[in-house]
Amino acid sequence: xxxxxxxxxxxxxxxxxxxxxxxxxxxxxxxxxxxxxxxxxxxxxxxxxxxxxxxxxxxxxxxxxxxxxxxxxxxxxxxxxxxxxxxxxxxxxxxxxxxxxxxxxxxxxxxxxxxxxxxxx
Amino acid sequence: xxxxxxxxxxxxxxxxxxxxxxxxxxxxxxxxxxxxxxxxxxxxxxxxxxxxxxxxxxxxxxxxxxxxxxxxxxxxxxxxxxxxxxxxxxxxxxxxxxxxxxxxxxx
Numbered sequence: 083x084x085x086x087x088x089x090x091x092x093x094x095x096x097x098x099x100x101x102x103x104x105x106x107x108x109x110x111x112x113x114x115x116x117x118x119x120x121x122x123x124x125x126x127x128x129x130x131x132x133x134x135x136x137x138x139x140x141x142x143x144x145x146x147x148x149x150x151x152x153x154x155x156x157x158x159x160x161x162x163x164x165x166x167x168x169x170x171x172x173x174x175x176x177x178x179x180x181x182x183x184x185x186x187x188x189x190x191x192x193x194x195x196x197x198x199x200x201x202x203x
Numbered sequence: 204x205x206x207x208x209x210x211x212x213x214x215x216x217x218x219x220x221x222x223x224x225x226x227x228x229x230x231x232x233x234x235x236x237x238x239x240x241x242x243x244x245x246x247x248x249x250x251x252x253x254x255x256x257x258x259x260x261x262x263x264x265x266x267x268x269x270x271x272x273x274x275x276x277x278x279x280x281x282x283x284x285x286x287x288x289x290x291x292x293x294x295x296x297x298x299x300x301x302x303x304x305x306x307x308x309x310x
Binding site for chain 1: 204235237238239241245246247248249251252253258290292294295297298299300301302303304
């Protein structure tokens with residue numbers, strides 16, 4: 083059964099870098115059909131797309147976060163990662179990784195359970 | 204960026220009712236719209252993709268329609284498990300954007 087699992091620190095200090103990893107099981111991250119994404123949700127608020135990566139390493143980022151975001155993929159470990167630098171309290175959120183169903187125009191059909199990240203001052 | 208505007212922000216309904224949620228895009232997104240259901244403390248669940256295609260395993264009381272800039276999600280014959288928050292999302296072009304959400308509450 084396909085599953086995505088986020089991992090990373092639950093607490094990060096302001097101005098530091100947040101590293102998160104999404105491990106994919108039950109599917110190959112090298113599948114040419116799928117794109118992989120990070121999406122976040124601040125407490126009590128809506129969903130915000132952070133960025134998308136393809137197995138080839140091509141990346142697409144939210145413009146407002148682009149200067150602070152780096153996404154990468156490790157096909158040997160079947161996981162993809164997010165690094166968000168210079169974090170502030172505004173980056174406190176639940177971070178989800180997700181798979182796009184088939185292609186870049188499709189919906190996100192598989193989601194991780196989400197990991198809560200708190201930025202402390 | 205393409206702005207997605209959902210209405211209403213919240214709606215109250217009773218079991219067995221039919222509810223329609225609308226989503227408007229600030230520019231033409233063809234059919235590249237998805238709908239999600241989210242319950243508290245859970246990840247969103249894909250309901251509809253490509254505006255009107257029902258995701259596998261989703262009950263047929265959920266339906267989507269629209270193209271271009273105007274889209275709707277209809278839930279017919281509301282069941283207890285349908286009370287949740289619903290989001291639309293455009294996948295026509297990067298950056299992907301979500302609507303602000305519609306909370307469906309029991310009357």
